[in-house]
Amino acid sequence: MKPRLLALALCALLIPAAHADQPAQDGKRPLLWKVSDADNSVYLLGSFHLLKADDYPLPAEVDRAFDDSASLxxxxxxxxxxxxxxxAAMQKYMAYEDGKTLSAVLPKPTLAKLGTLVSASGGSLQALEHSEPWAVNLGLVLGITQAMGFRPELGLDRKLMERAQDAGKPAAGLETVEDQMKAMDAVPYAEQAQGLEEFLDDPQKSIREMGDMHAWWRAGDVAKLDAEMRAEMARKTPESYRLLDVERNQAWLPQVEKRLSDSKKDNTLVVVGALHLLGGDGLVEQLRAKGYTVERMCDACAAD
Known part of the structure; x- marks a missing residue:
């Protein structure tokens, strides 16, 4: 994907001190909840999609939930x-279907900043003209995270997918890749441009924020993640929040509930991005509101 390739070329310019700026990470506390009815349970595990080698081994609570689950x-x-x-679906939705171009949908000041950044790496805006702003922004963020040492193949989802396959446990999805891409593509251009503008204004801030979010996730800090990720997204980009978080949670909820109602004995481990478990719109509180027994599974911290 062209935006991602460009981002990797820009990494040397943007990450002079990424490792030094990251907060210290001591304890590992999982974002893990157990939701139960009368005869079985669903475990909800908040994932971080890109991780580092030293994020493993996983906390013991995650191992126990995996072992106690018949499927994922x-x-x-x-x-x-x-x-x-x-x-093919990703490539389709990253491009324009209405004949527009990047220079037509981005505000001129944002386009100028992007052009400066691209030129610094020896590239040109022309290579990005057919990419939507969210795709350009995603490529830049992926480039930064890789330069910081994060790897998609080390992400919690990927690791648990591999583990499920090795253990012979069936695994399924809550949505399709096309569903995900449609949600990203539906975000209004104004909010897409806003995210890109924030990155271009201060790339180093994005580096610090990534380090902070990783540290909060690793420490299982629900309050920080909720305030700095979910609530901030809902406030600054409400349509993005509705499309990427609220509506997807609503679509997933009946499928999670079905795992409780259909089975009388087998448990399921549900692994989704941490954002989807937080706040009143998150799966944890929505299931609690339906009367299920919900408990935080965290050996080293009090239940939230």
Missing amino acids: LFEVDPAAMTAPESV
Whole structure:
């Protein structure tokens, strides 16, 4: 993908001190909840999609939840992760279908900043003209995270997909890759441009924020993640929040509940991005509101 390739070329310019700026990370506390009815349970595990080697081994609570589960549910079916049709869907939605171009949808000041950044790496804006702002922004963020040492193949989802396959446990998805891409593509251009503008204004801030979010996730800090990720997103980009978080949670909720109602004995481990478990719109509180027994599974911290 062109935005991602460009981002990797820009990494040397943007990450002079990424490792030194990251907060200290001591304890590991999982974002893990157990939701139960009268006869079985669903575990909800908040994932970080890109991780580092030293994030492993996982906390013991995650191992216990995995061992206690007969099957797993991820955002996307593991089989779809590398399917050719998934790659085609991503390419389709990253490009414009209405004849527009990047220079036509971005505000001129934002376009100028992007042009400066691209020129510094020896590239040109022309290579990005057919990419939507969210795709350009995603490429830049992926480039930064890789320069910081994060790897998608080390992400919690990927690791647990591999583990489920090795253990012979069935795994399925809550949505398709196309569902994900449609949600990203539906975000209004104004909010897409806003995210890109914030990155271009201060790339180093994005580096610090990534380090902070990783540290909060690793420490299982629900309050910080909720305030700095979910609530901030809801306040600054309400349509993005509705499309990427609220509506997807609503679509997933009946599928999670079905795992409780259909089975009388088998448990399920559900692994989704941490954002989807937080706040009143999150799966944890929505299931609690439906009367299920909900408990935080964290040996080293008090239940939230």
